[in-house]
Amino acid sequence: MALSRLSLRSNRFLRPSTTAAALPSSIRRHVSTDTTPITIETAVPFESHLCDAPSRSVETSSAEILSFFRDMARMRRMEIAADSLYKSKLIRGFCHLYDGQEALAVGMEAAITRKDAIITSYRDHCTFLGRGGELVDAFSELMGRKRGCSNGKGGSMHFYKKDACFYGGHGIVGAQIPLGCGLAFAQKYSKEEFVTFTLYGDGAANQGQLFEALNIAALWDLPAILVCENNHYGMGTATWRSAKSPAYFKRGDYVPGLKVDGMDALAVKQACKFAKEHALKNGPIVLEMDTYRYHGHSMSDPGSTYRTRDEVSGVRQVRDPIERVRKLLLSHDIATEKELKDMEKEVRKEVDDAVAQAKESPVPEPSELFTNMYVKDCGVESFGADRKELKVTLT
Amino acid sequence: MAARIHGGAGAGAATALSTFNPKKLVAPSRTNLPAARSSKRCIVAGGGSDASKSLSVRHSQKLIASAAVATKAETSATTGTGHELLLFEALQEGLEEEMDRDPHVCVMGEDVGHYGGSYKVTKGLADKFGDLRVLDTPICENAFTGMGIGAAMTGLRPVIEGMNMGFLLLAFNQISNNCGMLHYTSGGQFTIPVVIRGPGGVGRQLGAEHSQRLESYFQSIPGIQMVACSTPYNAKGLMKAAIRSENPVILFEHVLLYNLKEKIPDEEYICNLEEAEMVRPGEHITILTYSRMRYHVMQAAKTLVNKGYDPEVIDIRSLKPFDLYTIGNSVKKTHRVLIVEECMRTGGIGASLTAAINENFHDYLDAPVMCLSSQDVPTPYAGTLEEWTVVQPAQIVTAVEQLCQ
Numbered sequence: 001m002a003l004s005r006l007s008l009r010s011n012r013f014l015r016p017s018t019t020a021a022a023l024p025s026s027i028r029r030h031v032s033t034d035t036t037p038i039t040i041e042t043a044v045p046f047e048s049h050l051c052d053a054p055s056r057s058v059e060t061s062s063a064e065i066l067s068f069f070r071d072m073a074r075m076r077r078m079e080i081a082a083d084s085l086y087k088s089k090l091i092r093g094f095c096h097l098y099d100g101q102e103a104l105a106v107g108m109e110a111a112i113t114r115k116d117a118i119i120t121s122y123r124d125h126c127t128f129l130g131r132g133g134e135l136v137d138a139f140s141e142l143m144g145r146k147r148g149c150s151n152g153k154g155g156s157m158h159f160y161k162k163d164a165c166f167y168g169g170h171g172i173v174g175a176q177i178p179l180g181c182g183l184a185f186a187q188k189y190s191k192e193e194f195v196t197f198t199l200y201g202d203g204a205a206n207q208g209q210l211f212e213a214l215n216i217a218a219l220w221d222l223p224a225i226l227v228c229e230n231n232h233y234g235m236g237t238a239t240w241r242s243a244k245s246p247a248y249f250k251r252g253d254y255v256p257g258l259k260v261d262g263m264d265a266l267a268v269k270q271a272c273k274f275a276k277e278h279a280l281k282n283g284p285i286v287l288e289m290d291t292y293r294y295h296g297h298s299m300s301d302p303g304s305t306y307r308t309r310d311e312v313s314g315v316r317q318v319r320d321p322i323e324r325v326r327k328l329l330l331s332h333d334i335a336t337e338k339e340l341k342d343m344e345k346e347v348r349k350e351v352d353d354a355v356a357q358a359k360e361s362p363v364p365e366p367s368e369l370f371t372n373m374y375v376k377d378c379g380v381e382s383f384g385a386d387r388k389e390l391k392v393t394l395t
Numbered sequence: 396m397a398a399r400i401h402g403g404a405g406a407g408a409a410t411a412l413s414t415f416n417p418k419k420l421v422a423p424s425r426t427n428l429p430a431a432r433s434s435k436r437c438i439v440a441g442g443g444s445d446a447s448k449s450l451s452v453r454h455s456q457k458l459i460a461s462a463a464v465a466t467k468a469e470t471s472a473t474t475g476t477g478h479e480l481l482l483f484e485a486l487q488e489g490l491e492e493e494m495d496r497d498p499h500v501c502v503m504g505e506d507v508g509h510y511g512g513s514y515k516v517t518k519g520l521a522d523k524f525g526d527l528r529v530l531d532t533p534i535c536e537n538a539f540t541g542m543g544i545g546a547a548m549t550g551l552r553p554v555i556e557g558m559n560m561g562f563l564l565l566a567f568n569q570i571s572n573n574c575g576m577l578h579y580t581s582g583g584q585f586t587i588p589v590v591i592r593g594p595g596g597v598g599r600q601l602g603a604e605h606s607q608r609l610e611s612y613f614q615s616i617p618g619i620q621m622v623a624c625s626t627p628y629n630a631k632g633l634m635k636a637a638i639r640s641e642n643p644v645i646l647f648e649h650v651l652l653y654n655l656k657e658k659i660p661d662e663e664y665i666c667n668l669e670e671a672e673m674v675r676p677g678e679h680i681t682i683l684t685y686s687r688m689r690y691h692v693m694q695a696a697k698t699l700v701n702k703g704y705d706p707e708v709i710d711i712r713s714l715k716p717f718d719l720y721t722i723g724n725s726v727k728k729t730h731r732v733l734i735v736e737e738c739m740r741t742g743g744i745g746a747s748l749t750a751a752i753n754e755n756f757h758d759y760l761d762a763p764v765m766c767l768s769s770q771d772v773p774t775p776y777a778g779t780l781e782e783w784t785v786v787q788p789a790q791i792v793t794a795v796e797q798l799c800q
Contacts, residue, residue, distance in 0.1 A: 182543060
């Protein structure tokens with residue numbers, strides 16, 4: 001249904017058809033740098049709670065939509081590469097993949113700056129990439145190499161990028177929510193006009209600490225935006241089985257909320273822009289992003305015991321974020337099929353190169369076990385089983 | 396004012412420590428623990444048979460931290476002018492000085508602002524620094540501890556107060572996973588310079604849930620430091636050092652020690668976070684202790700001195716990491732160790748310290764390390780029973796006599 005609505009709308013903006021082959025290359029637009037504003041309507045309206053929903057007309061540009069496509073394609077490829085690396089046992093432990101939810105990461109980035117903070121849970125690979133993280137750093141961290149963004153000591157669930165205000169990367173469900181409100185508090189304390197986006201899932205939405213933190217954020221007027229990435233399943237439990245009230249954007253009660261189609265990058269961008277303005281003036285707001293993950297909860301979860309394959313493929317056909325943007329690009333004549341396919345090939349190569357590079361990079365030295373325990377002023381000593389073999393001062 | 400870092404030597408045994416007045420024992424209300432002089436001193440005859448009788452008769456004195464053994468008090472306080480204050484005031488002074496010095500320091504906790512702090516440690520700070528730096532939180536330890544840690548990730552230096560240490564169990568996940576581990580799992584990108592502080596320990600019939608010793612639960616969290624203060628001097632010094640440290644520090648205070656009076660220097664000073672304090676040098680036996688048990692030990696030391704023993708008393712202060720340098724030197728001198736602590740027997744600080752001493756200094760020991768700790772029971776309400784859960788001076792004397800045979 002969303003598909004038909006999109007094509008219906010795009011027909012209104014359809015330019016007179018000219019194929020790329022017909023146009024001589026000298027007068028082709030340079031699409032990747034074209035920033036003339038375009039206005040596009042979102043397919044699904046916003047639902048709001050205690051506030052006025054933003055307009056459905058999103059201001060964007062060809063360059064931006066193209067960057068959405070490229071970034072989402074890169075994220076998708078990265079996650080698929082991670083899938084096969086996990087199956088070949090190069091990535092161990094837990095690996096939570098984000099494919100299907102990419103629109104959230106790119107849409108959010110388009111609305112904010114690198115000084116606004118983002119903190120999320122363990123499904124953090126794409127958010128890291130969105131914040132400017134390098135593919136090779138991500139893959140190195142996943143494979144436990146020294147080159148990794150956390151020196152190989154964090155793993156899949158602990159990606160951080162301090163210079164881009166990306167605060168991770170947290171393994172315990174919901175524990176990042178008070179941290180996120182603390183980041184917002186620090187922003188308010190320093191009187192800089194930045195906000196914090198605290199991401200959590202529909203599973204974490206039932207945690208007490210969410211409501212504790214929301215209470216404090218509302219009480220102290222913190223510039224905190226709590227984003228519920230509702231992918232409808234908390235591991236194997238569907239939302240209707242875990243939440244009495246699955247309207248997560250309303251659960252803030254006294255805090256305004258907005259429900260957004262999380263598979264539409266432009267809608268996400270609009271909502272995040274709206275939320276940032278709101279948070280700076282009026283304090284916290286809850287965003288519920290209606291999204292979906294194609295993989296299971298993690299690589300250990302096939303993802304098919306609690307949902308049908310038809311459901312997954314149905315969402316992929318109708319709501320896939322990358323396909324949406326592709327159709328937008330094609331219908332607005334911003335790029336051709338071939339250009340987009342070439343772009344995807346480039347991205348694929350990028351990812352493959354990064355994987356190869358990460359595979360070659362060295363594992364951490366054994367002495368790294370004891371580094372970054374304390375900031376250098378403690379002098380704690382630690383011993384191994386054989387004191388003569390291993391005796392070290394924690395640094 | 397130039398700051399001076401004092402090592403632990405001799406600073407603790409100031410002579411002018413005041414004691415609680417047994418006659419004024421009221422039902423503990425948070426804001427007015429009585430503080431006055433007690434003239435009675437309890438000399439406990441050694442041995443256990445009449446101990447219970449004397450304990451029940453002189454019940455009130457036994458709970459009191461009495462004056463320390465008069466030793467060489469070589470604090471600068473005695474040489475210079477100094478000023479006398481109570482322990483909670485010393486904590487407040489330290490906190491205030493650090494808040495003046497660094498605008499990134501803020502305080503958050505329940506009733507720390509307008510109420511002035513349930514133990515008056517933050518009294519007056521809200522008026523001076525405002526609501527944004529002294530924050531009254533709702534009752535949600537998990538959330539405000541997490542918020543403090545999140546704020547610390549960006550560079551603020553929050554001092555998080557647990558109204559009672561036991562309440563911090565609700566924030567255990569934040570303290571363990573985020574506070575302790577974020578520096579490591581982020582590959583060194585973030586430092587967490589928080590101070591988590593609050594009163595703990597067995598008070599005066601506060602009941603099981605309000606008499607907890609959390610040192611034992613937190614001690615194996617990697618990445619944190621733990622210190623326990625016991626005198627106004629080291630309370631202020633450790634508070635300041637903890638705030639200045641880039642590592643997360645948990646500062647353990649004790650409910651019954653807030654009204655100790657001592658003269659502390661006027662000049663600025665901080666205490667070393669990783670150093671133990673030599674309370675009373677001696678030759679025969681090393682007694683290691685911390686927090687309130689220091690006073691029980693010193694009380695027992697008076698008896699022991701009368702009996703001809705010469706105990707060396709060390710207030711270990713740093714619970715994580717242990718100051719094995721000072722402790723080791725002492726063990727090498729005396730060859731006998733007695734640990735007196737208020738923690739539980741199982742898995743307490745004493746248990747870890749016993750293991751550490753045995754591992755490191757086994758060759759120097761003439762006798763097994765003995766550890767006196769609280770009983771493995773929830774702290775009962777009844778006063779007589781509560782006394783028996785905690786180590787009393789009589790037991791310390793007996794233990795020393797046994798070890799020194």
